[in-house]
Structure formats: structure tokens, C-alpha cells
Amino acid sequence: MKRAGLGLLAGLALLACKKEPPPVPVVAAVTAQLRDVGPRLISNETAYPVFLYGDGFTAGLTLQLGGGVAVPTVMLDAQHLTAVIPPDGAMPPGLHEKSVELTLRKADGTVLPGRVKLAVANDAHYPKPVNLAVTPDGRHVLVPVQQLDVLWVFARPGGTVQSIPMADGPTGVGVWVDPQGVTWAVVAHEYSPTLRLVRPDAPEVAAVDIPVTGNASDVLVDGKTHRAYVGNHRINAVEVVDLVARKVVGRLPSGVHPRAMVLSPDGSSLVVANTGSEDLSVVDVAKAAEARVIPKPGMPIVGGHTEKLSAFIMGGKRTRGLAWSRSGMVFASGMGPNLGPNPAREEVTMNGGVSVVDPKAGKVLRHVSMGGGLGDGVALDEARGLLFVASVSTGQVMVLDARALASDDAKAAKALLGKVEILPPADVPLFRPAEDFGVNGRAGVAAHSGPRALALVDGGKVLLVLNRLTRTISEVDVQKANKGVMTVARTHRAPTGVTQKDRWLGEMVYYSDIGNTGMSCDACHPDGTTGGVLFTKGSPMQIYRSSHMRGIRESAPYFTPQRTPSLMTTSTFVLARNRFQNPEPAKTEIHGLSIFTGLFVVPPNPYVGAHGEPPPTLELPDGKTGRPKQGLILFEGKGCSTKECHPGPHMSGDQDPSTRGKFLDVGSGQFLPLRPAMQDAREGTWPPAPLLGAWDLFPLFNSGSAGYGVAEDGTLKVTHSFALRAVMEHPGAARHGAIKTLTPTEQNDLLAYLMTL
Secondary structure (H helix, E strand, O other): OHHHHHHHHHHHHHHHHHOOOOOOOOOOOOOOOEEEEEEEEEEOOOEEEEEEEEEEEOOOOOEEEEEEEEEEEEEEEOEEEEEOOOOOOOOOOOEEEEEEEEEEEOOOOEEEOOOOOOOOOOOHHOOOOOOOOEEEOOEEEEEEEEOOOEEEEOOOOOOOOOEEEOOOOOEEEEEOOOOOEEEEEEEEEEOOOOEEEEEOOOOOOOOHHHHHHHEEEEEEEEEEOOOOEEEOOOOOOOOEEOOOOOEEHHHHHHOOEEEEEEEOHHHHHHEEEEOOEEEEEEEOOHHHHEEEEEOOOOOOOEEOOOOOHHHHEOOOOOEEEEEEEOOOEEEEOOOOOOOOOOOOOOOOOOOOEEEEEEEEOEEEEEEEEOOOOOOEEEEEEOOEEEEEEEOOOEEEEEEEHHHHHHHOOOOHOOOOEEEEEEOOOOOOOOOOOOOOOOOOOOOOHHHOEEEEHHHEEEOOOEEEEEOOHHHEEEEEEEOOHOOOOEEEEEEEEOOOOOOOOOHHHHHHHOOOOOOOOOOOOOHOOOHHHHOOOOOOOOOOEEEOOOOOOHHHHHHEEEOOOEEEHHHHHHHHHHHHHHHHOOOOHHHHHHHHHHHHHHHOOOOOOOOOOOOOOOOOOOOOOOOOOOOOOHHHHHHOOOOOOOOOOOOOOOOHHHHOOHHHHOEEEEOOOOOOOOOHHHHOOOOOOOOOOOOOOOHHHHOEEEOOEEEEEEEEOOEEOOOOOOOOHHHHOHHHHHHOOHHHOOHHHHHHHHHHHHHHO
């Protein structure tokens, strides 16, 4: 009553003064509509969470996929919804992608204005096998296929193949003989939080599922202790699983994105290849204590064009294969040490081969060049002292004298004994005419096969080779390998072939090194992910991060600091550069490579709920806690999402033509001060990086300085394994939007939101 009385008196006073009442603001009605979806490209191999952008959203809206499936949404606010797109296995196998129209419906069936297109990559019909294991009797060869959710089991000697169903996204495989003498395949998964055990000799026997953390990258089985070690790129650690008790019993530390692993003969130490931080972890299993190992300046490089530059080593590159010798040495295959700024300004110096690591001393002793190709999977014949190394880029398998490798530099220089080419089957299409291969120092036609993983069987007489590009397994007679003689005896074909021809040709181009330069697309962007840092890739000559290619077709221009406007242009430029114009790229290569790289998808986010919604709170990788929804409010309110910076849906102004190519100077660490006199120490302006999938990226910033720093010994060191936190704490962050105005709680909230993108 009191409030009403005051209102009446105020109204009478206005009338007495003959004044007009103040105008009532007119608020325009917001038209509910759908404007965009992010990511704009997803894969059909698993369920994908998406953000939906628009205006006037209300709770209870349903997302309609074309004229078919309808899925529920969760309302975050009037401009943001989330949903999960189910996997689509019904796409025709020969179609590499399709476009799906998205609309929103109210509960009464009314369709909201706005129709957007979602591209779907047909990965469910495009197998990419990368791992291999074999049962102790050599009778069953095991190959997990992430895209098809199956385990291929090749029976020897006949070569018949079965496909055993797996959980979602099988990645790594190992073999376990249980205490009763029964042999099991042990399979880790990318998308399912499951370690699955199946009987390769009796697939009808019920599978055993052991709960683990999702996003496993590989698995290693210790038959003596009946334990499995599961590397996980989400938690950046190795889970220890008791296979008898069927449960996780511990966790071991690692670097960023652990993958390949090898156990010491006595089981006391584990060496882990960290693909993100590009170093090795030597882990004391009992103490769960870790030490990092990288090549140091002055470490001998034995052979190859980088031999003279060992004084300028700044660290390691990604290790792709590991073997532990009874000599106590670990053999690590890869591209060789990472060479930094140098007086000659030689750049992007790949030198594929084998590094010899003394894990007890925590030191890389030497790197031995293979004389061509990029070292990949390995297999060690301890009895004969032979190390076999696959080269996915040239289609070859090399054999080296393992004892010479471990001995000294002079003997290691003569360790290469021979090589064999793994030719593709006759019906495999070539990405160039056959006469273009094997001339002018180029790789041969074998570059189409892509040897990736190796295993010895039959008492070391036969080497099994998984060929990633042709989806085949070759059996190589290696009885005379100590004399450098190896011959392919037979090849087994997978039950599922490749029908997306143009994409397939592009894949072969991506992984091959026809110019024999030691460089390929995969060398700098392994499997489409971040390839660490390199010196250098253009002008200004600096240390640059090799950026990931996930969702790349939404982020032109490419190849910073050059500004190439399309994937086609970029493919032309990069291919010619990688192979030193030997030969010039053909139209078929450019076309196929553009298709293949354009289908690299942003990974589905593991931190969201059943309908893609962010959780109320989220534990961050460094143990702190944030609130994603409050982080979204901060992101939108502090100017991070302006159209030139990180607007949705891909969180980059490059996603749309109107704001594409806006280069900014935000002080976000574009220079790593390692031997600065040998770099062009200019920061300059850069495009805003897409933030989708940032939960799985390391390092960040164009220089990699969000994650890396410079050690006193002239190498790069990991300063923050949680790269997004490094962005917040970088000294230049004062110019990077409003980061420095955020309280610690607000920073954690913002990070929690970014982790759910």
C-alpha cells in the first residue's frame, strides 16, 4: 500500500506540472532462430556433441537432422543450445562426406526460422588401422580399427579374417595369457571408457570389459605381472590395470599425450613416448616417479644431412616406435632430434632414424640416420641382434644391427644392413603415373603402402608388417636379414577395403615422401594433430608451432605467415616445398590431398554430458575447479567472442569470409627466445586461432610459447602441460583481451568453458 500511494502522488505531481511522462523504452521482440552449428564438420564414427547458436532459444527444443532423426537439446541461454549427433552408419561407403540440414522444432511441432548445414565425414566406412599385435603361437594377428569399432583377427597361415565387435573407437591392442593359459586380446578405446578382453581363437566367448578412463591412446601388457598399462591423452598419464582383478590399481605419470610404451625386461621401468610434449618419460613403476629425457645440444647425429648441426639441437621430435634391448638400451624411432636456430639458418631438418637411449642414465646417446624415410614402428630380434624399422613415408622396412647401434658412433654409422620395399597390391590406384616413381632420387611405388607397425613371428623367421595405406598385412621372410636380404612372401587383405578413392589418394599423398627429403605432411602434422615446434617455415625465420589440422577447412588463410587462401592452394605450395619440387605436384595429388585434409575433424569433447551440456563444475587438468556456464558468460561478456577474435562456432574470425584474414597483435607470445640472435625476433600480427578442441592441444600460440620455455642448456622445456593455463599466465596476456582483469576464480571458470568446446 505504501508503494502504491507514493506512485499515485508522483503521478499527480506530473499532471500538476503539465509535464509529459518519460517515454517507455520499446524493446524489439527477438525472433527465435537458428544461426549456426559448431563444429560445422563432424565424423559419423561416434556420437558428436555440438553447440547450436541463435536467438530467442527456449527450453524443450528438438534438433531435427534432415527429414530423419530428432535429438533433444539442452538450453544454456537464449543464444546457446547443445545437442549430441548420433553416429550414422547408413551413409553409402563410397561417399566421403554428406551435408545434413539442421532445424529446430518446438514441442508443438513448429519449426523455428533458420536452417544450417552440418557436414558429416564418412569415417565409419573409412578404416585407418595403425596398431598390430600377435598371439604367442603366431596364429592370430590382431588389428584394432577405431573407425569401424572392430578388431580384425587375421588367422595364419591361411589368412582368413574375422571382425570381432569392440566398444567405441578401439585404438591400442596387446596380448595377455591368463594364469589358466588362455590367450586374450586386450583392447583400449578412444571413446569408450573400457578395456575390452576378447578371445581371438574363440570370439563367441563373451567379452570382458574393465572400466578405465576414456580417451586411451595405446596399451601395453606385462604378462609376468598380469597387468596392462594404458596410455591416456586426456589425463596425460598411464593407468595401471590388474587384468586378473579386472580393475585399475594405479596411475603413472607421463608427459603430454602418452602413446607408444615399452617395459624393461625386469618390469621395473616403463619408457613412454609422449607425442604432445615430444619427449620420453622414464617411469619407475614401483615409485610412480618420472624423469623426462630429450636429445641435448652436441648429442652425436650419425649420418644424414643434419650430422653437422648437432650443436643446435633444441629437443626431440615425436617418437613413433620403442624397443628395449637386453643391453639396457632403448631404441626409439622417429624423425630425429629437433634442430633449432643455427647460423646457417637451415630449417625444418628431418632426419629419420633410430635414437639410442640410456634410460638408467636418463640420456639420449646418439641418433642414427636410416638414410631416408621416417622411422615408425619397430620390432627387435634380440637373439640375432637385429632391429627392424618401418618407414611409412617411403613404403620400406629397414633392418639395422642393434648391437652396433648400442655400441659407439663409429659402429652405429654402419648399422644399416638393408631394406625391403613393401609394394602395394596391383589394383591399388597410384597418385601419380608409375613412371614418376623411383627416378631422380625419388621414392618408389612402395610409397603407396605405408608400413606402420611390425611384429616378429615363427621364431624370428617372419616379420609381420601392417600397411596403413593399403589396409594389408605383409609377411616378410627375414631369415637372411642379418645379410640385408628380406623378401615379401605373401600379403593378407583386410575384410573392409577402401571405396572413397579421391580421399584415399589424398591419404597416400599425405603420408608419403616421394621426394626422399625426409619431409611429408605427416612429419609436421602427425595424423592431423599438432606436430610440436620447428625452426622454421618461412619469413620471419623463427621457431613455429606445427598447428593441428582438425577442422582446418574452416580456418583459412593457411600456412602462416604466408597467406594461402584455400586448401587447394596450400596443398600445391606445401607439396612442392616438402619435396623440393621433385616432382611438381600433380592435379590428382592436390585434389586428393585437399579432400583428405579437409575431412580432419575436431575430436568429440569428452567433458560434456549426455546431450552435449557442460557440467556444473569441471576439474581442470591442473587440479583446480571451474564452472563452464559461468565461463561462457565471461567469454561472451569480456569480448573474447567478437567477430574478429574467437566467435562461435569455430571460435575464430577466420571461419567466415567477412572476417577472414584479420591479423591481430595481442601480445600472445609469438617468439620463443632460444638463441634469439639466430632468429628474426619479430612478433608481428597473427590470426586468432580456433579454440574448438583446445582441451586436446599442446602447445599453444604460434610459437609454442604457451607450454614451452627455454632451459639453461639450450633446449626447450615443458613449462605448462596444461597449455590453456599457460595462455592465461603468459606475460603478454595484458594485451590479450581482458585476461589480466579476471580474478583467479574467473580464470578457472573461463578455462572450464574452453575445456568443453
